[in-house]
Amino acid sequence: RQGLRVAVVCYSRGLAEWMKRRVAGFGHKDRPDFVGTFHTLGEQWGVHVDSPNEDRDYWIRDLPRAIADAAAHQPETSRYDALIIDEAQDFAPEWWPTALAVLSHEDSHLHVFSDAGQRVFDRESQAPEGLVPIHLKQNIRNTRQISQTFNTLGEDGLRAAAFDGEDVRFVEATHDTAREVADDLIDGLLEEGWQPADIALLTTGRRHPVHDDAIAGQTQEEHDAYWDSFWDGDDIFFGHVNGFKGLERPVAVLALNEKPGRDQARERLYVGLSRARDLLVVVGSSAQIEDIAGPAVRRKITGD
Structure with a gap:
């Protein structure tokens, strides 16, 4: 203007x-x-x-x-x-x-x-000097139950959201089986009344086979079609947390399928936990979550 x-x-x-x-x-x-x-x-x-x-x-x-x-x-x-x-x-x-x-x-x-x-990519970047920092203090995307799982993972610590929703669901699995277990949960979510377009299944390690097939040739046309499938809004979206930053769906099924000990695991966990607006389902190893983020975060996710 x-x-x-x-x-x-x-x-x-x-x-x-x-x-x-x-x-x-x-x-x-x-x-x-x-x-x-x-x-x-x-x-x-x-x-x-x-x-x-x-x-x-x-x-x-x-x-x-x-x-x-x-x-x-x-x-x-x-x-x-x-x-x-x-x-x-x-x-x-x-x-x-x-x-x-x-x-x-x-x-x-x-x-x-x-x-x-x-910061899910291993890049230590510093913005130019002279910028005036303004800090966001409260979560405004997710429900209180979801935001409580990750509000201590950022550097500044966001206050949890003020509005209630469903409890976070946790399913125990190893990193080797997390993706398959996550797949098996989809039918149950659909039976509950969630629409396919409501759901994103996100991985932290290897991409889901549906994701791999969509961009097998790594062409621009394939990538464009892959992201069009997210916006078309008529099917489940299969993605990786690294590429899903800034995006959301009402339901996120997060498969913690990366091997233990990888760099940036805490950051990937933070991103993955924060992608669901209404219902978060986490599939993975509770011990591995504790290794990544500590016992308090593990308890918030697992409900123990």
């Missing part, structure tokens, strides 16, 4: 697609000029993502540098007066110079939303 040229970015494809669909209904004056993943920020300037590309240096260094170089050759009117970054804890340190490069001038606005407790 102020006539600013605004870009809104994040790291994950799923969240980027949610934001695109959300702003599509905005009026022209309220709609950002760009909404998408950080790595597609340069497409408007001719820097296209080379997909599939499994070279880590390409995503961490080469592509961001290409975007920054392209931005440097654009007039101020083609760069942005404001950049909004969501899930900024996913950002690599090398990406911040690119984020600053796409801004049109020194007085441009930079707004960063982050939760270090959900």
Whole structure:
């Protein structure tokens, strides 16, 4: 409304697609000029993502540098007066110079939303100096029962939500059997009256076979179709917690199927526990949960 040229970015494809669909209904004056993943920020300037590309240096260094170089050759009117970054804890340190490069001038606005407790990628990133921190104090997504399972896992500790819902359900299983046990619970949820579109089955270790099959060729078309299946709203969604950050469904069945001792296990647990709005079902080893997050969190999840 102020006539600013605004870009809104994040790291994950799923969240980027949610934001695109959300702003599509905005009026022209309220709609950002760009909404998408950080790595597609340069497409408007001719820097296209080379997909599939499994070279880590390409995503961490080469592509961001290409975007920054392209931005440097654009007039101020083609760069942005404001950049909004969501899930900024996913950002690599090398990406911040690119984020600053796409801004049109020194007085441009930079707004960063982050939760270090959900840093599921092994990247120690620090936002530029000079940002004024504003802390969210209370959970506003999940029920009280769900939010109590993870409200101590973040760095700042959120207050639990104020509204009640169903108790969290826990099913004991080993990490080797958690995914299969989670599969077996789906029919029971449908019999209770939940619709397929209400349910997400999320893994913390290996992807679910349905997820694997959907993106077997790792093509852009497959990834687009995979995320379209989430938005189509007519079936159960099978995903991994790393790609589901920022997203939600009324019911989340969380299969803790990763091997013990992996890095970022606490962060993946935090993300997985917080994806359900109304009903959370956790399938895994209570001993492994305690190893990851401590006895208090284990008791909140298992109800012991």
